[in-house]
Amino acid sequence: MTYSSDFHSEFLRRLDTRGFIHQVTDPAALDEAAAKGVVTAYVGFDCTAPSLHIGNLVSIMMLRHLQQSGHRPIVVMGGGTTKIGDPSGKDEARQLLGDDQIRANMASIRRIFERFLTFGDGPTDAVMVNNDDWLSGLQYIPFLRDVGRHFSINRMLSFDSVRTRLEREQPLSFLEFNYMIFQAYDYLELNRRFGCTLQMGGSDQWGNIVNGTDLIRRIDARDAYGLTTPLITRADGAKMGKTAQGAVWLHEDQLSTFDYWQFWRNTHDADVGKFLRLYTDLPLGEIARLEALPGAEINTAKEVLATEATAMCRGRDAAEAAAATARTTFADGGAGEDLPQFATPTPVSIIDALIGLGFAASKNEARKLVAQGGARIDGEAAGSDAALVAPGQKVSAGKKRHGLVVAG
Template sequence: MSDVLDELQWRGLVAQSTDEAALRDALGAGPVTYYCGFDPTAPSLHHGHLVQLILLRHLQLAGHRALALVGGATGLIGDPRPSSERTLNTKEVVAEWTDRLRSQISRFLDFEGDNPAKLVNNLDWTGELTAIDFLRDVGKHYRLGTMLAKDIVARRLDSEQGISFTEFSYQILQGMDYLELFRREGCTLQTGGNDQWGNLLSGVELIRKAEQASVHVLTTPLITKADGTKFGKTEGGAVWLAPDMMTPYAFYQFWVNADDADVVRFLKIFTFRTREEIAELERSVQERPAAREAQRTLASDVTTLVHGEDATKAVIAASQALFGRGDLRELDEATLSSAVAELPRVDVAPGTPVVEALAGAGLVAGRSAARRAIAEGGAYVNNVKVTGEDATLDPAELLHGRYALLRRGKRTLALAVVDGDAAAGARA
């Protein structure tokens, strides 16, 4: 069980811990009950939470007992942001998001067998807690000077907007979570991102004062790219784990586009590949970079972890079909729609000339350029080469009755979309 700490360090999943030697001894004597908290301040978890979920899974696979906390109470407040106050969501919205996060988390841990994980909600111990009891039983253990010295609090106090008492109190609520799980479940280890170090220590200090006991904290580093820039931003925002906020296709594409300088590190952090497998993939990056074997492995593993094997197979089939290495007609409409979601598109009528569609979608500079592309053999509709300048978008050949995939050359794609009613009328 103690070997798991070495494994986590090798994978780049450890930034800080309260006492590494004591934590190593505790893990070796285990099993240790540990937890990580996830606040429903959005309707989905994202790539940053994924790091924590993978850490939880590594610890569970090593025989330790996992608690995943969804903050039905702390989500009503939200962890203080570096620059400004959060907009408080309604209780109804937070309850809905809590259910969504519970469903997402359940994919990552084993809740059956000899060492089942457990989902908990901090609203269970704060919902009926009175303000007087909170101040007497918890607040008395906190010193204002220590709370003011927290980095995030200090920065907010120096800003024009300051910090409200509501967000200032967040660190107490998080500390209380650790105390309650220590009492209820025997929890002695909390994990989180390194930006949460101050909040995590709040629980350590509270347990020391309230129970005269020593517990542990372990943080993961904030993931950045090799060039030092922030990891995990896309044109649409964060890398969300919910398929209705980021399609499995777009999710897969994010990972498959990892830079050679980053991919081996990401394989260590975000997959469960062995050291030997990752070493082989690293050699592939060095010797056969054009094959992008490491990137495809990374994308496949992470997409399967988050969305399941069937979704990954559908995504890979769609990726291949878009560029002529598979049958577009075998893709269901949902998979096709997600695969083409980021493509330029043009709305057309049934029977529109292909020349007009190519120009309207921006694949060529104009109709003359479209005719040249066709004459040179470089224009395709649904992966079929267009052979005549007078070709039209045949309603009978549309994908799912309304889509035509346009391609110029090998990799430049766009989508022509026919209004559903108009397409149905043309087919009739």
């Protein structure tokens, strides 16, 4: 969906020309508000793990562009809604977490946003809040009477997040069914507390966002808007951020900086321009030049993408170190010190080394990799399950995953 010829505000022009916009509830009114003054907008993030992943990065980048164009972002940590679980885009209910785990996850996730946003007390400084501050104190009967009466079951059943689960005859608990009501209430609270007039999120959040704008209009008779991003997919059709090895985590605690850099470096040729627009701050003119590089020169653009995206998430020094490690590993045949490491005091089997480095999830998977010739020690095929790896040697799984066995 393209709106760029109609937008006057820097914020919406920026989002549109970089490929962020899928749906907007009232494009003209939102554009006018963003052109006239400061818009306060939020995105919510539930605390289901110690780190967010690349699937969350588009929403984080939208908040970054919002702030860079002179508006105020709110990061809503779902300390309350994580206790329920969002059914959107899910085939089954999430595992419910205890309060201690939710608090620990929230504290860990907070660090990510400090790399993308500027927090403070100024008119466009970012704010971080926890929706448990208002959700856990709600009284059930008054909440049903004052808020629940504005929701139609017929309409809620029509939303994709609910309809898909029912069509597949997969259970949808009453707890999850309430999620969209609580998310709408979040928007109402943020509108009242901070003057927030825009909620943003992925395309699977459209129904939840519209519920919020409707609730604000019905209860407080105020205008509020919603904006969603398209589903980001790779050229091979896979959902962005999903790999055979699992989620691509934003925290270095969950994924090494080298592996994060390497994920971006492995981008398909056809995705380079799109990902440069979405996941870096590079000017559009420079992106156009990079994505037009012919033949093998497109690899230069991939390295720029990897370094810029990693610098934003992990810091410039870490990104440059990962790039240097890649050059040492692939171009010079060496073993860079930033590669994933597995510490052992004595030589271990190639099977244990593959598992220890995270290249295989089980012994069966590791044996299969060896049998197919995909496991190598210092560049040579492992040959058999009995092959030993000593501290100081490099282990490779396929052409793109490399790690070091170190003394320890």
